[in-house]
Amino acid sequence: MKTFVIALGLLAVAAQAQQNPAAAAARNWREAHERAIVAEFMELLAMPNLARDESAIRRNAAAVSAVLEKRGVKTRLLEVPGAPPVVFGELATPGATRTLIFYAHYDGQPLDPKEWATPPWQPVLRNGPLDHNGDLVALPSSGPIDPEWRIYARSASDDKAPIVAIAAALDGLKASRIAPRSNLKFVFEGEEEAGSPHLAQIIENNKGLLASDVWLICDGPVHQSRRQQIVFGARGITEFDITLYGPSHELHSGHYGNWAPNPAMMLARLLSSMKDDDGRVTIEHFYDGIEPLSETEKRAVAEAPDVDRDLMRELWLGRTEGGGKKLVELLNLPSLNVRGMSSARTGAQASNVIPATAAATIDIRLVKGIGTEMAARRVLEHIRGQGYFITESEPDAEMRMAHPRLAKVAAIPGGYNASRTSMDLPISQLVLRTADSARGPVVRLPTMGGSVPLYMIEEILHAPTITVPIANHDNNQHSYNENLRIRNLWDGIELMAALLAM
Numbered sequence: 001m002k003t004f005v006i007a008l009g010l011l012a013v014a015a016q017a018q019q020n021p022a023a024a025a026a027r028n029w030r031e032a033h034e035r036a037i038v039a040e041f042m043e044l045l046a047m048p049n050l051a052r053d054e055s056a057i058r059r060n061a062a063a064v065s066a067v068l069e070k071r072g073v074k075t076r077l078l079e080v081p082g083a084p085p086v087v088f089g090e091l092a093t094p095g096a097t098r099t100l101i102f103y104a105h106y107d108g109q110p111l112d113p114k115e116w117a118t119p120p121w122q123p124v125l126r127n128g129p130l131d132h133n134g135d136l137v138a139l140p141s142s143g144p145i146d147p148e149w150r151i152y153a154r155s156a157s158d159d160k161a162p163i164v165a166i167a168a169a170l171d172g173l174k175a176s177r178i179a180p181r182s183n184l185k186f187v188f189e190g191e192e193e194a195g196s197p198h199l200a201q202i203i204e205n206n207k208g209l210l211a212s213d214v215w216l217i218c219d220g221p222v223h224q225s226r227r228q229q230i231v232f233g234a235r236g237i238t239e240f241d242i243t244l245y246g247p248s249h250e251l252h253s254g255h256y257g258n259w260a261p262n263p264a265m266m267l268a269r270l271l272s273s274m275k276d277d278d279g280r281v282t283i284e285h286f287y288d289g290i291e292p293l294s295e296t297e298k299r300a301v302a303e304a305p306d307v308d309r310d311l312m313r314e315l316w317l318g319r320t321e322g323g324g325k326k327l328v329e330l331l332n333l334p335s336l337n338v339r340g341m342s343s344a345r346t347g348a349q350a351s352n353v354i355p356a357t358a359a360a361t362i363d364i365r366l367v368k369g370i371g372t373e374m375a376a377r378r379v380l381e382h383i384r385g386q387g388y389f390i391t392e393s394e395p396d397a398e399m400r401m402a403h404p405r406l407a408k409v410a411a412i413p414g415g416y417n418a419s420r421t422s423m424d425l426p427i428s429q430l431v432l433r434t435a436d437s438a439r440g441p442v443v444r445l446p447t448m449g450g451s452v453p454l455y456m457i458e459e460i461l462h463a464p465t466i467t468v469p470i471a472n473h474d475n476n477q478h479s480y481n482e483n484l485r486i487r488n489l490w491d492g493i494e495l496m497a498a499l500l501a502m
Helices: 002-017 021-032 034-045 054-069 161-175 199-205 263-272 295-303 308-315 372-385 397-402 426-439 454-461 486-500
Strands: 074-078 086-091 099-105 124-126 150-152 183-189 214-217 229-231 236-245 335-342 357-366 389-391 406-416 443-445 465-467 483-485
Touching (some): 021 034, 021 161, 021 426, 034 054, 034 486, 054 086, 054 161, 099 161, 099 486, 150 486, 199 454, 214 426, 229 465, 236 263, 236 372, 263 335, 263 357, 372 389, 426 465, 426 486, 454 465
Parallel strands (some): 099 183, 099 214, 229 443, 389 406
Antiparallel strands (some): 074 086, 124 150, 236 357
């Protein structure tokens, strides 16, 4: 019965999408060129794209530029020393009074190839999700591609899919002689996954070139219900490495246990002091200063589909945190997450030792009203409150002996603040109407869970930002076996066509 209801919902969405001529034109084009679209996508995915690999990232920039130029988009690279280039494209529309900027990024998250079922930069097709026994299949030589198939590769969903969706949408519009009504600009960044440390400078250096009425941020997943969602903000982020110290070197746990302090145990206690059993952060003043939601935003949160029970089954969760609040509500609060911990060795490699050090990396997702400096200060004050002396550099013997509890805390570069655009702006309402006409009734959310450097655009250019994601929610972004469901690519092409012609 549930499958039948979902199928009916998807049919209703498809029927409503036909109300938008640009979306319909893109669909017709896609149906006749599916193999070529996927082949172009897989060619782009085959290029390693870590921001720290300068030669590889420049090959990506050249390839992305070529994708745009093939569609008649005039391109150039926006650069500052030591940074991957931003690929900028422009398609002028005579007489247009509105300018739209489409943002995406072509770099990907770091990875360990050994964790992947297939090499991360050798894109493959599977006839279903890998965790549901999806088998490898070949790209068909003719005929339609099953929309439930998936492409597995790094950046398949985050974030090369929108680049290819935009390209195919431009093809569809041109083939149907549907001319854009706005000036179109494209900003494809090359170090978003590294925290966008140079994006603000690039924007500052190119204010005139990047002026627009709105930035459409093509990043992130659709709603977990598989309905299209339009999101009006993103959480910010700040990250820390924390290292605690025990003896100068590992000690025999029998000879020195109960005497030499164990930094792994100390780290566990320190981290547990930051959150209670229900996941609420216990750092003093952690939630102070949150900018409240407007009535429109509160209504949007209340009307969002309730997917929590389905997600719990999908993710094998016996409970959730948040004191009974739904996921969509908790996205509007700051969060503290332990990204990983390390100390000595585990499993078959474990030794009977007291470790010399223990380390953890934490991230804090920020919401409007709480900035990076404020959040960092609160964390440092909490660590001091647990009795630790804090240093920013590696301590020597003298420092380690001078302090019973010593923590090295290093902020990871690249953090940024949260941003949120009003849903009530005329441009916001136009985007919503356009998305509704292309994809059926969309989910409206004030904030997405992930972080995108929207605040730089807001603060430097004073332009609104609206996020228009296309990836499936179960895409494994930032992890191994990242993937994109073909149906999401097809839907994304239609959405991008509608927005390009808006």
